[in-house]
Amino acid sequence: MKRDCQCRLRIYKITVEQAVVIASQLPDEASCSIADEALTLIPLICQKLLLKLTSIMWVEHYPKGYLKDEEVYEEVTLIQDKITSKRIKKQKIENLLSVKLIV
Numbered sequence: 001m002k003r004d005c006q007c008r009l010r011i012y013k014i015t016v017e018q019a020v021v022i023a024s025q026l027p028d029e030a031s032c033s034i035a036d037e038a039l040t041l042i043p044l045i046c047q048k049l050l051l052k053l054t055s056i057m058w059v060e061h062y063p064k065g066y067l068k069d070e071e072v073y074e075e076v077t078l079i080q081d082k083i084t085s086k087r088i089k090k091q092k093i094e095n096l097l098s099v100k101l102i103v
Helices: 034-049 090-097
Strands: 007-013 019-025 056-062 072-079 082-087
Touching (some): 019 034, 019 090, 034 082
Parallel strands (some): 019 056
Antiparallel strands (some): 007 019, 056 072, 072 082
């Protein structure tokens, strides 16, 4: 079943072979969650960027009020069609990218 879902993607190329991808849940997008679409999105982005799955850092971003009263960032790992995630601090991502993340 095909669904019409939207999210905000920010792609930061670290090197020719490495990137950080931040998928942000749109506050008014109630039809689906980026977490539900990660199995589809991650391989698609890798294919479009010509990157290996192991060459990207995938981060899901949920704006303030979506999950909690604060922004939430989750680092996602995909191994053999299984997703795991862990909370990551915004500052850690900003330090890695040397940029200030703006919602």
